[in-house]
Amino acid sequence: MGNLSWLIGLVAVVIGLRIIGLLLTNWQSRRTGIAQVDKMDGKEFEEYVAYLLIRNDADQVKVTQYQGDQGIDILFQQHGEKWGVQCKRYKHYVSNRAVQEAIAGGAFNHLDHVMVITNSHFSKSAQQLAKEANVILYDRERLMKFIMTAKKNPAAKATN
Structure with a gap:
């Protein structure tokens, strides 16, 4: 059970970091106006x-x-x-x-x-x-x- 808890915690951290990365990218895109450049x-x-x-x-x-x-x-x-x-x-x-x-x-x-x-x-x-x-x-x-x-x-x- 200990290994499963560790694995679930690791997956949660990875998902959390990915969500933070997506939010940061979206924030940067809006600040720079890169969507208009596109x-x-x-x-x-x-x-x-x-x-x-x-x-x-x-x-x-x-x-x-x-x-x-x-x-x-x-x-x-x-x-x-x-x-x-x-x-x-x-x-x-x-x-x-x-x-x-x-x-x-x-x-x-x-x-x-x-x-x-x-x-x-x-x-x-x-x-x-x-x-x-x-x-x-x-x-x-x-x-x-x-x-x-x-x-x-x-x-x-x-x-x-």
């Missing part, structure tokens, strides 16, 4: 990410043309370095193709750093390639933190 089209997402960059003190933020952008959707400067962003508003995992496009766009635009930002998650191969090529990845959770930082920034500049 409803955006690709162009709206690019413009929203540009807005977040401005709110997070990036300089000279520019959304590139929607077609033929050579893999870079947003250009900006920070601390004197040139950055490029590939934006992917997806419902599924982002593949390593997005990372490849960011790498190519970085070379084409002579950038110091490139990143890929998504409202979703990255495939394992995308993560591996990004690590080897020094491409910064912002997945759903990191994007939510970025949104919260932007919302808390009282000294944010006006949009460029």
